[in-house]
Amino acid sequence: xxxxxxxxxxxxxxxxxxxxxxxxxxxxxxxxxxxxxxxxxxxxxxxxxxxxxxxxxxxxxxxxxxxxxxxxxxxxxxxxxxxxxxxxxxxxxxxxxxxxxxxxxxxxxxxxxxxxxxxxxxxxxxxxxxxxxxxxxxxxxxxxxxxxxxxxxxxxxxxxxxxxxxxxxxxxxxxxxxxxxxxxxxxxxxxxxxxxxxxxxxxxxxxxxxxxxxxxxxxxxxxxxxxxxxxxxxxxxxxxxxxxxxxxxxxxxxxxxxxxxxxxxxxxxxxxxxxxxxxxxxxxxxxxxxxxxxxxxxxxxxxxxxxxxxxxxxxxxxxxxxxxxxxxxxxxxxxxxxxxxxxxxxxxxxxxxxxxxxxxxxxxxxxxxxxxxxxxxxxxxxxxxxxxxxxxxxxxxxxxxxxxxxxxxxxxxxxxxxxxxxxxxxxxxxxxxxxxxxxxxxxxxxxxxxxxxxxxxxxxxxxxxxxxxxxxxxxxxxxxxxxxxxxxxxxxxxxxxxxxxxxxxxxxxxxxxxxxxxxxxxxxxxxxxxxxxxxxxxxxxxxxxxxxxxxxxxxxxxxx
Amino acid sequence: xxxxxxxxxxxxxxxxxxxxxxxxxxxxxxxxxxxxxxxxxxxxxxxxxxxxxxxxxxxxxxxxxxxxxxxxxxxxxxxxxxxxxxxxxxxxxxxxxxxxxxxxxxxxxxxxxxxxxxxxxxxxxxxxxxxxxxxxxxxxxxxxxxxxxxxxxxxxxxxxxxxxxxxxxxxxxxxxxxxxxxxxxxxx
Numbered sequence: 001x002x003x004x005x006x007x008x009x010x011x012x013x014x015x016x017x018x019x020x021x022x023x024x025x026x027x028x029x030x031x032x033x034x035x036x037x038x039x040x041x042x043x044x045x046x047x048x049x050x051x052x053x054x055x056x057x058x059x060x061x062x063x064x065x066x067x068x069x070x071x072x073x074x075x076x077x078x079x080x081x082x083x084x085x086x087x088x089x090x091x092x093x094x095x096x097x098x099x100x101x102x103x104x105x106x107x108x109x110x111x112x113x114x115x116x117x118x119x120x121x122x123x124x125x126x127x128x129x130x131x132x133x134x135x136x137x138x139x140x141x142x143x144x145x146x147x148x149x150x151x152x153x154x155x156x157x158x159x160x161x162x163x164x165x166x167x168x169x170x171x172x173x174x175x176x177x178x179x180x181x182x183x184x185x186x187x188x189x190x191x192x193x194x195x196x197x198x199x200x201x202x203x204x205x206x207x208x209x210x211x212x213x214x215x216x217x218x219x220x221x222x223x224x225x226x227x228x229x230x231x232x233x234x235x236x237x238x239x240x241x242x243x244x245x246x247x248x249x250x251x252x253x254x255x256x257x258x259x260x261x262x263x264x265x266x267x268x269x270x271x272x273x274x275x276x277x278x279x280x281x282x283x284x285x286x287x288x289x290x291x292x293x294x295x296x297x298x299x300x301x302x303x304x305x306x307x308x309x310x311x312x313x314x315x316x317x318x319x320x321x322x323x324x325x326x327x328x329x330x331x332x333x334x335x336x337x338x339x340x341x342x343x344x345x346x347x348x349x350x351x352x353x354x355x356x357x358x359x360x361x362x363x364x365x366x367x368x369x370x371x372x373x374x375x376x377x378x379x380x381x382x383x384x385x386x387x388x389x390x391x392x393x394x395x396x397x398x399x400x401x402x403x404x405x406x407x408x409x410x411x412x413x414x415x416x417x418x419x420x421x422x423x424x425x426x427x428x429x430x431x432x433x434x435x436x437x438x439x440x441x442x443x444x445x446x447x448x449x450x451x452x453x454x455x456x457x458x459x460x461x462x463x464x465x466x467x468x469x470x471x472x473x474x475x476x477x478x479x480x481x482x483x484x485x486x487x488x489x490x491x492x493x494x495x496x497x498x499x500x501x502x503x504x505x506x507x508x509x510x511x512x513x514x515x516x517x518x519x520x521x522x523x524x525x526x527x528x529x530x531x532x533x534x535x536x537x538x539x540x541x542x543x544x545x546x547x548x549x550x551x552x553x554x555x556x557x558x559x560x
Numbered sequence: 561x562x563x564x565x566x567x568x569x570x571x572x573x574x575x576x577x578x579x580x581x582x583x584x585x586x587x588x589x590x591x592x593x594x595x596x597x598x599x600x601x602x603x604x605x606x607x608x609x610x611x612x613x614x615x616x617x618x619x620x621x622x623x624x625x626x627x628x629x630x631x632x633x634x635x636x637x638x639x640x641x642x643x644x645x646x647x648x649x650x651x652x653x654x655x656x657x658x659x660x661x662x663x664x665x666x667x668x669x670x671x672x673x674x675x676x677x678x679x680x681x682x683x684x685x686x687x688x689x690x691x692x693x694x695x696x697x698x699x700x701x702x703x704x705x706x707x708x709x710x711x712x713x714x715x716x717x718x719x720x721x722x723x724x725x726x727x728x729x730x731x732x733x734x735x736x737x738x739x740x741x742x743x744x745x746x747x748x
Binding site: 068350 | 640643660687727
């Protein structure tokens with residue numbers, strides 16, 4: 001790997017890791033202020049109580065917390081569905097966008113409400129500015145806030161507070177104290193970097209050769225900031241952050257990459273501070289960084305191979321594959337972004353993943369299959385919690401002790417729920433791919449043939465089930481079967497992976513917490529890190545390995 | 561039911577603050593401090609007609625202009641996109657073969673690869689300085705001016721997108737072509 005590539009990755013990942021430390025501290029203060037609350041923390045609490053009403057007051061049980069979360073998410077879905085369905089009658093529509101098909105509205109509302117942002121439409125073709133901001137950008141704030149709230153609740157439960165906190169309170173804390181201020185800073189930096197922010201419609205240009213070119217634009221800067229920070233990833237324009245108006249230069253690209261991983265990283269520290277075990281969080285953080293860097297190294301190396309289709313033609317072979325990539329971001333940035341965006345369940349792209357070299361394309365898929373390093377805002381750490389439960393259980397079985405995590409005794413009920421949540425991801429991904437690969441629903445929508453066509457379907461269901469949102473976008477996925485199937489998978493995968501972990505913690509909270517003794521398996525050392533890593537690789541990766549051999553690995557072996 | 565009512569209250573407040581307030585604030589900051597790029601960096605000719613956007617590629621086919629990277633969407637800036645073809649695809653090979661023929665590339669003068677590979681959005685405004693120099697002779701001959709004059713414009717327009725983090729220098733194709741046209745018009 002050339003030195004400037006290593007430097008670039010080090011600055012993005014290492015620099016963001018440094019910033020995530022103080023941010024994690026701030027997020028602990030914002031989400032879980034110490035009692036008694038004085039000064040600013042107390043004032044915010046009073047304001048949020050006033051806004052939310054008296055339902056914000058009690059600390060909730062896990063069931064009450066989940067019901068509140070579901071109620072709010074139901075309202076999110078319905079409100080955005082209505083805005084999208086009525087966009088042709090509503091204001092802020094300078095380019096007179098028409099009605100959208102029903103199954104696409106279902107898919108889009110489900111996609112943005114679940115923090116997935118899988119897009120079966122192109123923003124500049126189909127959506128009014130009101131749909132983009134009022135429906136989708138709003139969901140980008142509140143769906144991210146939902147994830148941060150859920151992690152705060154889980155951490156409070158594990159900390160032994162006796163309650164999980166209050167969802168309506170957490171929602172507001174995450175929206176107004178965490179996401180809004182950071183998004184404002186990032187949006188202003190994006191403006192400085194040259195990202196448009198206008199409510200005027202598209203313009204018609206007459207090119208130097210006298211042709212007509214219609215240039216779509218819009219309020220992109222505001223949208224871009226929360227799209228990246230909230231691990232949403234839904235682009236204002238169809239090609240997402242590959243579009244020159246959504247990502248005009250090297251610096252906006254670097255800003256976006258930092259924004260993609262910043263809050264997922266800080267969530268780990270916030271978790272550590274709420275449960276009161278920062279060293280434990282540091283070990284988890286280390287495992288996550290290792291997995292991310294390993295995939296980046298693989299992706300950058302695989303993508304340095306020139307476009308295979310050009311072999312034998314009089315075309316220079318001294319740079320990597322450039323199909324689907326932009327010149328202004330530099331050679332390393334496409335594959336690095338592909339890994340970061342799928343590591344974090346973000347799903348924005350700055351290069352077309354469909355045109356990545358076969359094994360490069362496998363790296364983002366692995367990211368979505370594991371979905372915990374660093375994962376989506378809040379929910380990534382929650383997914384890691386599932387692997388921790390399974391890992392601690394297996395370790396306990398191996399050394400013949402009662403498995404414990406942070407003093408909570410793990411029994412069959414908790415482990416069953418954790419396995420169920422992990423298996424659901426495999427079932428949705430592989431089951432969905434199998435059905436579509438065997439029927440015209442999938443086969444008739446492919447843009448590539450053979451193993452790459454299979455990869456397109458596998459990627460789509462991986463992305464839906466991981467609530468990621470990126471895609472092998474050659475797939476003609478705006479069909480009724482794709483819209484209904486992936487929309488439903490996104491909803492199930494999202495809420496299963498929030499509800500079951502909270503149920504596990506609820507079940508733990510009903511027990512007596514043990515004092516940790518010398519016999520307790522430590523969670524702050526290298527042994528724990530190794531155990532966790534092994535669990536992730538065995539449980540996570542092996543589930544998906546057979547499917548990988550049919551797609552990217554087969555394509556590499558046959559054609560490269 | 562109470563949960564739904566509380567949810568509606570939060571919906572109204574988050575809509576007001578995180579959508580209306582936030583978008584208005586960012587819009588206002590853009591209007592005050594970055595009005596040109598906030599409107600999508602439009603370029604106008606002397607009589608005020610819009611030529612295009614500095615940030616968006618447009619199609620060039622005449623020999624006297626530098627040609628941009630290929631576009632899978634024919635430079636449609638109202639419906640952007642890439643080819644989404646696998647890098648082993650026969651379709652890509654066919655397209656590359658046509659492009660090689662158009663440039664007249666040979667084994668001795670191989671084509672810079674970005675001129676054969678479509679960008680992600682089909683609107684990449686840049687090519688490498690190397691790919692511009694590759695086209696300099698054709699442009700100079702079509703315009704009847706010395707190659708050195710064209711290369712001087714390339715050198716003046718080239719920039720490093722990420723300083724020491726990106727070794728290759730780039731040029732903006734539309735701006736380069738515009739500079740050549742303006743030079744021709746003023747006779748300098």
